[in-house]
Amino acid sequence: MGSSWLQFVAGGLTSGAIYALVALGFAIVFNASGAINFAQGEFVMVGSMSAVTLLGLGLPLPVAVVLAIAAAAVVALIIERIAIAPARHAETVTLIIITIGVSLFLRGLAQLLWGTGVFRLPGFSGDEPIAVGNATILPQSLWVLGGAAVSVVLLATFYRRTLLGKAMLATSYNRLAAQLVGIDTRVVLFASFGLAAALGAIGGVLIAPIAFTSYDAGIMLGLKGFAAAMLGGLGSFAGAVAGGLLLGLLEGLGAGFVSSAYKDAIAFVVILAVLFFLPGGLLGTRHRDRV
Amino acid sequence: MVQRRIPAIASRIAGAALSLFALLPPPAHAQAPEPVRIGAFLSVTGPAAFLGDPELKTLEMYVERINAEGGVLGGRKLQLVSYDDAGDAEKARTFAKRLIEQDKVDLIVGGSTTGTTMAALPLAEQAGTPFISLAGAVPIVEPVKKWVFKTPHTDRMACEKIFVDAQARKLTRIALISGSGGFDKSMRGECLKTAAKYGVEFVADETYGANDTDMTAQLTKIKGSGAQAVLNAGFGQGPAIVTRNYRQVGLTLPLYQSHGVASREYIKLSGPAAEGVRLPAAALLVSDLLPAGDAQKPVVANYRKAFEDKYKTDVSTFGGHAYDGLMLALNAMKAAGGTDKAKVRDALEATRGYVGTGGVVNMSASDHMGLDLSAFRMLEVKEGNWSLVK
Numbered sequence: 183m184g185s186s187w188l189q190f191v192a193g194g195l196t197s198g199a200i201y202a203l204v205a206l207g208f209a210i211v212f213n214a215s216g217a218i219n220f221a222q223g224e225f226v227m228v229g230s231m232s233a234v235t236l237l238g239l240g241l242p243l244p245v246a247v248v249l250a251i252a253a254a255a256v257v258a259l260i261i262e263r264i265a266i267a268p269a270r271h272a273e274t275v276t277l278i279i280i281t282i283g284v285s286l287f288l289r290g291l292a293q294l295l296w297g298t299g300v301f302r303l304p305g306f307s308g309d310e311p312i313a314v315g316n317a318t319i320l321p322q323s324l325w326v327l328g329g330a331a332v333s334v335v336l337l338a339t340f341y342r343r344t345l346l347g348k349a350m351l352a353t354s355y356n357r358l359a360a361q362l363v364g365i366d367t368r369v370v371l372f373a374s375f376g377l378a379a380a381l382g383a384i385g386g387v388l389i390a391p392i393a394f395t396s397y398d399a400g401i402m403l404g405l406k407g408f409a410a411a412m413l414g415g416l417g418s419f420a421g422a423v424a425g426g427l428l429l430g431l432l433e434g435l436g437a438g439f440v441s442s443a444y445k446d447a448i449a450f451v452v453i454l455a456v457l458f459f460l461p462g463g464l465l466g467t468r469h470r471d472r473v
Numbered sequence: 474m475v476q477r478r479i480p481a482i483a484s485r486i487a488g489a490a491l492s493l494f495a496l497l498p499p500p501a502h503a504q505a506p507e508p509v510r511i512g513a514f515l516s517v518t519g520p521a522a523f524l525g526d527p528e529l530k531t532l533e534m535y536v537e538r539i540n541a542e543g544g545v546l547g548g549r550k551l552q553l554v555s556y557d558d559a560g561d562a563e564k565a566r567t568f569a570k571r572l573i574e575q576d577k578v579d580l581i582v583g584g585s586t587t588g589t590t591m592a593a594l595p596l597a598e599q600a601g602t603p604f605i606s607l608a609g610a611v612p613i614v615e616p617v618k619k620w621v622f623k624t625p626h627t628d629r630m631a632c633e634k635i636f637v638d639a640q641a642r643k644l645t646r647i648a649l650i651s652g653s654g655g656f657d658k659s660m661r662g663e664c665l666k667t668a669a670k671y672g673v674e675f676v677a678d679e680t681y682g683a684n685d686t687d688m689t690a691q692l693t694k695i696k697g698s699g700a701q702a703v704l705n706a707g708f709g710q711g712p713a714i715v716t717r718n719y720r721q722v723g724l725t726l727p728l729y730q731s732h733g734v735a736s737r738e739y740i741k742l743s744g745p746a747a748e749g750v751r752l753p754a755a756a757l758l759v760s761d762l763l764p765a766g767d768a769q770k771p772v773v774a775n776y777r778k779a780f781e782d783k784y785k786t787d788v789s790t791f792g793g794h795a796y797d798g799l800m801l802a803l804n805a806m807k808a809a810g811g812t813d814k815a816k817v818r819d820a821l822e823a824t825r826g827y828v829g830t831g832g833v834v835n836m837s838a839s840d841h842m843g844l845d846l847s848a849f850r851m852l853e854v855k856e857g858n859w860s861l862v863k
Contacts, residue, residue: 186693186694186696186697189689189690189693189722190689190690190693192689193687193688193689193690193693193718194687194690196686196687196689197685197686197687200686298522298523299738300709300710300713300738300742302741302742302744309717309744309745309746311720311721311722311723317693318689318721318722318723319721320721389686392686392687392714393686393687393714394710394713394714394742396710399684401684402684430687433690434687434689434690435690437679437681437690437691438690438691438693438694442679442680442681442690442691442694443680445681445682445685445690446682
């Protein structure tokens with residue numbers, strides 16, 4: 183029993199990386215609009231389901247994956263134009279409610295398109311488990327972990343080095359002030375939705391070989407991803423990843439050492455405790471209003 | 474002489490007129506025989522639609538067929554009165570009430586889920602209407618209710634079927650892992666209850682959430698538990714993840730799954746990891762694998778062909794439950810010589826040797842399901858396909 187902890191950690195990190203990828207999507211939209219995009223899980227689902235369909239059409243896996251990510255981004259951009267943009271002057275709460283509507287709409291549409299079946303993508307590097315000490319990890323888990331790491335680095339660079347990235351950050355701090363210095367906040371919101379959806383879709387195609395996908399896969403992913411984002415601190419990319427990994431580890435270790443019956447409960451109790459003592463989350467940035 | 478012949482001629486004319494009438498389509502007010510009313514409340518939409526949808530399709534198809542062939546009980550047509558309860562127990566109760574009081578049905582076939590069945594069951598008992606449920610749980614027929622019968626196998630039978638197989642393989646220390654859904658929990662409970670009867674001892678009892686993506690922690694614990702085999706009571710995608718994680722953590726013990734995964738989807742999702750997995754399943758799913766002499770083979774093959782030809786989708790065991798319900802009802806009416814409710818009920822209870830899609834049904838006063846373990850077949854996944862365990 184003494185050596186099983188490594189397997190608990192490996193399993194936990196796998197789940198954790200999945201949550202982290204979803205949490206990153208929450209962080210992007212939050213940074214742009216101050217709103218929580220509750221359709222984030224659905225963008226993950228749209229990405230993975232599209233990849234399954236494209237693969238079924240006979241496209242090679244890499245092509246199917248890239249097209250699926252693009253498809254999810256396009257869907258998000260269309261939705262932003264139709265549903266989010268007209269309400270951009272509304273309160274944050276209104277935006278949040280609209281995203282809940284969008285998530286229901288996408289789920290219904292997916293059910294019509296793809297039915298209620300469960301689908302799976304093949305593992306990117308096969309399905310042969312890799313031994314790490316006396317634990318095993320699937321090659322796909324490394325893809326997920328690596329995908330999360332690369333996404334964080336790219337996002338950080340994007341926000342720090344590009345004009346659009348800086349504009350997004352400025353908008354999140356103070357929309358009016360950002361407009362005054364000439365930032366088109368409509369473009370910022372538009373772009374951030376596409377970016378968040380693309381990131382969600384990347385997560386979706388990376389995790390579909392492990393966790394499968396179905397029209398309602400977005401519900402659980404959205405919930406756990408949101409929890410991870412809250413735990414790490416909303417709006418912080420490093421926080422999203424840390425929150426996701428921590429949530430996964432808590433679940434894995436909880437299921438292993440305490441009881442699998444309390445796995446979800448343990449994770450959520452810890453989240454509540456963190457938020458109670460650290461309302462901003464672990465790495466949450468305190469908002470400073472600065473023009 | 475002439476006077477005496479007149480009535481004879483009159484009766485001949487009347488007779489000819491009557492036979493002419495029989496040839497013509499009957500006008501609305503004609504004395505057509507009263508139809509036999511079959512009531513149904515099913516979960517055609519909502520979360521249990523995968524149950525109710527094939528059930529309704531099956532009932533509609535066979536009512537249409539039987540009417541086209543001249544009806545039942547010497548020319549009486551079947552009339553199907555069906556309602557969609559969307560899986561809502563409260564609605565199911567309302568519809569059952571309407572079926573009994575307003576539609577005055579002769580018999581009820583339905584209740585896709587255990588919840589809707591249990592909600593409607595007291596009404597059928599009170600009104601004295603024969604009621605054949607299509608739901609799985611044991612409490613529907615245990616204790617026996619006078620007017621209530623059911624067609625599907627129970628999860629208890631699935632446990633027992635697995636234990637019998639395990640016994641034959643001399644596996645007595647079994648690790649249990651189960652999902653957190655209603656089906657999973659119920660089956661876990663039944664397995665724990667019946668284990669002792671088969672000399673099975675549970676050395677682990679792990680659970681996972683319906684949408685969990687990683688079960689390696691639970692399986693690692695099981696690996697260290699000294700089990701000789703593992704039993705997963707689960708439904709949906711969870712068991713496929715368990716199967717993949719099972720191979721990932723290097724478990725090589727025999728793995729049993731429940732009848733909840735008896736579909737092609739399970740093999741597809743699990744991939745090569747499913748090789749060697751055993752599970753109990755109804756004959757309907759493996760109709761093409763059954764040996765030629767099998768009593769159920771013609772029944773399941775016919776039903777499968779009829780359903781798949783008409784609806785162009787894969788047959789499911791749930792539609793088969795509705796087929797059995799309707800046929801049991803019609804057989805009982807034939808035996809009772811009519812639709813008198815008390816007589817039909819007695820005839821249902823006296824059903825012996827009915828060969829259906831679910832198995833061979835032998836009802837009795839103490840058994841309103843009438844299936845034994847032969848209703849389940851033990852399957853093993855071999856080379857990405859089902860095979861029958863001899």
